[in-house]
Amino acid sequence: MDDLDDDLTVASCTRCPDLVESRSRIVSGVGPAEADLLFVGEAPGANEDEQGEPFVGRSGDVLDDGLRDVGLARADVRITNCVRCRPPDNRDPTSEELANCRGYLDAEIAAVDPEVIVTLGKVPGEHLLDRSLAVTQEAGTVEEIAIDGTNYRVLVCVHPAATLYDRSQRDTFASALQKAAEFADDGGQSRLGDY
Ligand code: URA
Numbered sequence: 001m002d003d004l005d006d007d008l009t010v011a012s013c014t015r016c017p018d019l020v021e022s023r024s025r026i027v028s029g030v031g032p033a034e035a036d037l038l039f040v041g042e043a044p045g046a047n048e049d050e051q052g053e054p055f056v057g058r059s060g061d062v063l064d065d066g067l068r069d070v071g072l073a074r075a076d077v078r079i080t081n082c083v084r085c086r087p088p089d090n091r092d093p094t095s096e097e098l099a100n101c102r103g104y105l106d107a108e109i110a111a112v113d114p115e116v117i118v119t120l121g122k123v124p125g126e127h128l129l130d131r132s133l134a135v136t137q138e139a140g141t142v143e144e145i146a147i148d149g150t151n152y153r154v155l156v157c158v159h160p161a162a163t164l165y166d167r168s169q170r171d172t173f174a175s176a177l178q179k180a181a182e183f184a185d186d187g188g189q190s191r192l193g194d195y
Contacts, residue, residue: 012026013104015100027081034112037077037116039080044081049086082098110148
């Protein structure tokens with residue numbers, strides 16, 4: 001795509017007028033370009049906008065802890081968002097904003113070609129599965145999607161922040177991450193599992 005300086009980094013984009021106003025910077029995905037696991041969140045929040053990296057606030061701490069608990073490090077996985085600019089007042093991205101950013105996400109998915117895409121929360125789950133989702137009930141389930149003729153697995157997971165305001169979601173989150181870890185290829189990546 002025009003605004004991608006490689007298949008992974010969005011260098012410039014002015015498609016969403018509200019987001020051009022509200023963002024400090026474009027927050028592209030981070031992590032290995034050949035990661036087995038691609039985590040997809042909704043959109044950057046204040047911390048991510050400030051630091052230029054997805055999931056670096058409290059949700060990021062929960063994600064990092066959850067990964068560690070299943071023997072993975074943040075550096076082992078790729079983490080991105082459906083929308084790469086912080087929406088004003090942390091509102092949900094609109095369907096138009098999701099659509100405007102979709103090409104970047106699809107290009108990143110194609111470039112990384114992960115074993116499994118893990119959707120963090122309702123917005124990315126519904127966006128990629130293209131249907132409504134009961135995210136808590138469906139967490140841990142895997143479904144195939146096709147993007148430009150290539151099939152990918154999507155593993156539904158609750159948003160890490162959900163575990164902060166509802167303790168009962170902790171097990172749901174942990175089980176989904178455990179399932180994600182089972183898709184990770186031991187050979188190609190550093191694992192913390194056996195220390
Ligand atoms: N929540 C998200 O969905 N994405 C982030 O990058 C941070 C919090």
